[in-house]
Amino acid sequence: MYRDGARKSIWQEEVRKFSAETDLSQIFDVAIVGGGITGVSTALKLQESGKKCIILEAANIGFGTTGGTTAHLNNFFDTTFNEAIRDFGLEKARLYAESGDDAIEMIEDRIHRYNISCDFTRKSAYLFALDEKQQEQLKNIVEGADKVGHEMSYVNETPFPIPFKEAVVIPGQGHFHPIKYIRGLCEAFIKLGGSVQENCLCEGHDEQKEYVVLKTSKGEIKAENVVYATHIPPGVNLLHFTNAPYRCYAMAFTLKNDRYPWALGYDLCEPYHYYRIQNIEGENLLIAGGEDHKTGHAEDTGECFSKLENYVREYFDVETVYYSWSSQYYEPVDGLPYIGKLPGSKERIFVATGFRGNGMIFGTLSSQILHDLIVTGESKYGNLFNPSRIKPIAGFSDFVKENATVAFDFVKDKIFKDKVESFSEIGEGEAKVIRYESESYALYKEIDGTLHLLRSTCPHAGCEVRWNSAELSWDCPCHGSRFNVNGKILTGPTTRNLQKVFPYQKHDP
Ligand SMILES: Cc1cc2nc3c(=O)[nH]c(=O)nc-3n(C[C@H](O)[C@H](O)[C@H](O)COP(=O)(O)OP(=O)(O)OC[C@H]3O[C@@H](n4cnc5c(N)ncnc54)[C@H](O)[C@@H]3O)c2cc1C
Structure with missing residues (x-):
């Protein structure tokens, strides 16, 4: 399996080729562009309800961020419930909270239904405040969680060897092996009659009255509906101005003392560090992540690994670094993902993007939302995550900041060479x-x-x-x-x- 970077991620050995001979001249019900967790989950969900689907993937299944994730399954998000209440109101924030539970249940259900062996385990998560500022943040997070009915309780101990001022535990979270999981979904999709075309770059679309014509590296492909599950849609779209790309770094270590904290852990630093354990071929590994920055905005990206490693070594008795890799995610300007009809599309093209660091959840949730929108025309989450929403109050200053940075890049790069x-x-x-x-x-x-x-x-x-x-x-x-x-x-x-x-x-x- 290949990935969109030179470094090997912890998940990378686990995929095989899925492309098969398919008659590409037929009209598909839905063409799903992108073979990460969003695309594969959505394709399977639609195929299950009788739609004739095809996945078009530019490289191979798992090539994008799904192959470089850390695969925490958490139903509390990077955009906190208090932030969602402030910007979208209590009712919508409650729906937002519900979406996480829905997604983890969907993952668990699919694992059981298709008997997917992907190391899925339910675990508790711990959020810990390392100083007084973080203590305030934690208080705010807990208050927001309380308002939306999300369980978080203060604890005196955590399984992590990191001294803290205050910490909370959140039960019922989980983690899994993302590539084993999407491979299982893909196999189920193919068994149900779905088609996969790898090495098939989608270069553009022409939305016609009866169907959409996709221009791809394998020729034209027609489908009644198209889903861009490409993490960010290709071409030029409003969504490129409401989402900013970020890089994030992850490393996997063995520990000398064998004291692996079998839980999910997060501090509240800016950017935050996060932890989980994964067993790879009989060996336990601590996966740590952090050191995020806007794409193209770090002088020396290699240094991000040294910083992360040094930070982890302060607290854990590290033996060997086995893997170090980085990947990309998208920050939406108002904090919530964009899932639904592609801005500018008449009615046949859909999209899912802006997941921040919660794409295992929102990619999975997208499969339900996009299925419902395509099959029934509505979704209970349709309004909340509508990609055409403009929320000047919720994210206006961020919006200006992100786009000012983009404009600055245009100018500055012409000068500093x-x-x-x-x-x-x-x-x-x-x-x-x-x-x-x-x-x-x-x-x-x-x-x-x-x-x-x-x-x-x-x-x-x-x-x-x-x-x-x-x-x-x-x-x-x-x-x-x-x-x-x-x-x-x-x-x-x-x-x-x-x-x-x-x-x-x-x-x-
Ligand atoms: C380091 C890191 C750690 C993370 N950890 C977590 C975590 O613990 N929990 C969590 O919930 N989320 C996490 N995330 C976020 C999560 O991994 C992503 O949001 C998620 O993997 C996105 O999945 P996707 O299917 O939407 O996109 P991708 O996995 O990026 O898949 C998109 C696919 O589309 C293909 N593609 C793109 N353009 C075209 C085109 N024009 N034609 C055809 N194909 C195309 C690409 O090749 C790619 O394979 C993390 C992100 C990073 C960067």
Whole structure:
């Protein structure tokens, strides 16, 4: 299984190829674009109710963030219940709280129904405040939870070796192996007659009266409805201005003392650290995550791993680091995900995005919402998560801030570029955006001296890409498109590669 980064995540060995021969000239009921947890869950749900579905995945099942997640299943979210009450009112915040319970039950139900062996376990979660400021935050979180009827109780002890001022326990949470889970869903989908096309990039759509024509790398594919389960929809859409891309880092460690805290844990730092345990081939591993930043906004992404490792070593008796990887998520400007009809679509195209760090839950919930919208025309969550909502009160200042940053990127990148006279100024293993003979390039020099020279302008909206040394990728700070050193797309919303100049060999100028 491949992933959208150079580092191997803890889940990566667990997938096989799913593509099979399918007659692509038929008209499908629903084409689901994207083979992560959202796409696979939605495809299965629709296929279960008799729809003829096809999953179109640009790379392989699990290639996107689902292959780089940490797979906590928690029904309290990054946007707290008090924030939801403040911005959307108590009634909607209660519905928001209900959505988490619904999603975990759906996951459990599917695991039992299809007999999926994916290490699913119910666990308690602990939230801990490390200082007085975090204590205030925790109080606020607990107050909000109380108002929406969500169980959280103060405790004197946690299973984590991290000293705290105050902590709460939240029962009934869980974790699982996300790739084993979506593989099980995919197998069930295929058994029910569903089709999967991997290595099938969807480049655009034409929404007609009777159906949607998708332009893909395997030719045109027609479907009555389309779901963009691509984490962020491809092309240019309003949702690119209401969602901001972030990178997050995860590492998996063995511990010397074998005292693994078998629970979910979260501090309230900004950004927060989170913990869980996973057994891989008989070996217990502590997975820790954190060090989030806006995509393209860290000077040295490799350093994020050192910071995370040092932080974990302060509290845990670390033996060996087995895995370290990073991945991308999207922050919605008003804090809630966007699940429903794609803004700008007449009626046939749907989308699910803006999950923050809760995509196992919202990706799963999307399958129910999108199924209901496509099959019955309504969903109890339809209004709450409507992608066309504009909430100036709820997220207006964030909205302005995020978009101002985007605009700033456009300007600043045109100015701050290193000028080089010769490519020999670039060291082995180094990457840079450079100006050379009045053009700007993204240049990566391999250890053996081979140069990879690309135009540095992202084909999505014209921003300049930046080097991500952790995953050996060129990342666009504006909307999160990412490319490998050869310019090939790793992550949307772009549907075009970075323009390759030509391959330089070792002794070229
Ligand atoms: C480090 C990290 C840890 C996280 N931990 C948790 C956690 O503990 N719990 C939790 O609930 N959430 C967590 N999240 C969030 C969660 O992992 C994501 O929200 C979720 O995986 C998104 O799933 P998805 O199916 O929507 O998108 P993805 O998994 O990204 O799948 C989208 C797929 O669409 C494909 N695609 C994209 N564009 C096209 C196109 N044009 N044509 C065809 N295919 C296309 C991609 O190749 C990709 O495979 C975490 C996120 C990160 C970054």
